[in-house]
Amino acid sequence: MPHRKIQKRSVADLKVGEKAVIESFSDQWMSLKLLEMGCLPGTEVCLHCKAPLGDPICLNVSGYCLSMRKSEAATILIEQ
């Protein structure tokens, strides 16, 4: 399992303006909050902007803007 984590791309790897579809989560505890906020597997997200120091980041999810730390974004794995 740990190897897959490294290979998989996550939302933290996105460039500004890039879109991706959520596939799964690598951290169950964190996924609870993210799911509630509408980050569901199969949902399309778009990296909308980054804070000045590149962290936290802002995502567009189902029509609104969600900000999170880079480390948190790294738990959202995306489809290749």
Add this chain to the structure above:
Amino acid sequence: MGNPNSGKSSLFNQLTGLRQKVGNFPGVTVDKKSGTAFLNETTEISVIDLPGVYSIYPKSVDEQVVTDILANPQHPDYPDVAVVVVDASNLNRNLLLFSQIQDLGVPVIMALNMLDIARQQQLEINAVRLSMQLGVPVVKINARIGEGLELLKVAIEQQIGQPTVSETLFFDPGQQTALAGHDMKGLISDVRQQYQLTNNYLALQYLIQHDGFSFLGQPQRVKLDGLIEKYQFDDVDFQAKETIGRYKRIGEVVKTVVTDKRPLDQSTWSQRIDQILLHPVWGYAIFATVLLLIFQAIFAWAQPFVDGIDAGVAWLNGTLHDQLPDSPLTDLLTDGIIAGVGGVVVFIPQIAFLFLLVSLLEESGYMSRVMVLMDRIMRQFGLNGRSVVPLISGVACAVPAIMATRSIGSWRERLITILVTPLMSCSARLPIYTILIALVVPEKTVLGFLNLQGIVMMGLYLLGLVAALVAAYAFKLIIKAKERSLFVMELPTYKWPRWNHVGITVWDSVTSFVWQAGRVIVAISIVLWVLASYGPGDALEQAENRARSQYANLPTEEVENRVASGKLEASYAGRFGKILEPVIKPLGYDWKIGIALISSFAAREVFVGTIATIYSIGSADEGNDSTIREKLAAEINPETGEPMYTPAVAFSLLVFYVFAMMCMSTIATVYRETKGWKWPMIQLAYMSVLAYGSAFLVYQLMK
């Protein structure tokens, strides 16, 4: 109740107007607010506004309130009808919370809000179909302008008279055996039987959240743990499945009621603004400008109002002195009460400006951008981006600021924020800063538009901020993390401030400042006047005679001043001050300042009032129509013959007050929020040491 930023507070203000029972402390909505509204001519109802949440599972202490009430029908605030405000422009996510509240078995009404914003985004919502799909009344409202309130009231009336509750649950945990991989039906019915619950979803909440439910006793919790063990129930896993399951059904519902015509990646104007406000360079530059503007406003723009009030109080005092018969009662009124209260009233303009600007920042949505902007930096100091709100509202008052830390999920980050927030200069320090700066810093303009006094003022605020960050860093090294830190946060769209909200906030904060501070100050002023006007035995007369014989060759006016000063020194208050003098001498203070220090221990703002009272009594100026500032400027140091308030003394005092934790209300609040005396005492100790040490350094270096 509803999601954050869905318009709950707007609706609450529309329903209740000024009939709100606001908490003692203004600022951010951290606790529930209540008020009353008229349903029709004869029925008055009580309305409760709960903090915004995204789901029934709380992630921080402020969110806990909602679950505590809804999961416990015995709770005094358990609603007859729950009005859930739903943001139509973000229906899916808002329906998650709605469906959970509905499943708990409370009679609900959906108040569908922000339809205008949805329409702008080319979303059309069929409210009738939504109502039929969910089996609940849906009322379209526009909380900002108060549209649809009458229909909402009719719906509330109907739900109270004849509650309709949906027969089937939106998500029934008892039916999810396949999903959970174990016997959910048996588990849920065991819980229901044991606690006489009629609702499957409530039973699930007992299972998942029993540790947070204050109404459950220890044995009950252990029993629930036993059931969890028996059925091998994995709560985190099930919760994730619940959320996915709900969203799946919500998606089906939304598909039938919403026509979505918007292109997938249209950029809204909110996002375009973000490009500038979160820009690597401009973002910080704009934030710094905003802060600078706030201080300019407090100091420069409020000044005409301050001067007006100051002159008015001095005039009133002088007139009363002239008109009323000479008696101890007159002295008590003028030297004691009016001098003391005047010292507080004078600062109303500045406090009003401060709250005005802070609430504008919150209203517009800029505050959450500031959190994003600052999170990375704050993390270095063991804080969280969310700590920005307590720190900024700490500039107004530490008490609501400390309560605002409840939105920080991690205990360690929250505790550190609580410990350092009182270092932010609150509005009670403003009177002290203002008067001392005006005394020793010349009123000059630099760089064409900046007021020098304003800059010194900003320097003091920055000093507090830097100290807060350094202290946070020190605590970060000491305090160990208990749980993980979380910074997943919605960025609301920018909105025009609702002026009535801003107005209510400013009004609440000013009145509560006047009442809270005013009461203490009147009481202390009276006590102080008595202590400063009377002494043990005939000590005062002796002092008077001594002064008269000693300075017999001076002009009459001078003699009277010496007599008044000698009498004050011999009074009870003077004796207290004298005892304290050796301790504060290294800081440059005399016994008169000592009296003010002691009395301001309850609340800092008392300092100015006390100084005013002491100097009024301690001088023979019969007219008494000089302002506090003039009184301070006229005060002579008996040892040097120079003015008492040299820059060294004034700055030493300023630094002392930047750091000192002189506020009973803050100590009490920290005690309440940390549930014990340990942290407030640690806080008091470190801040006192810091205050004394820095004031000592400043005086010794500047002397």
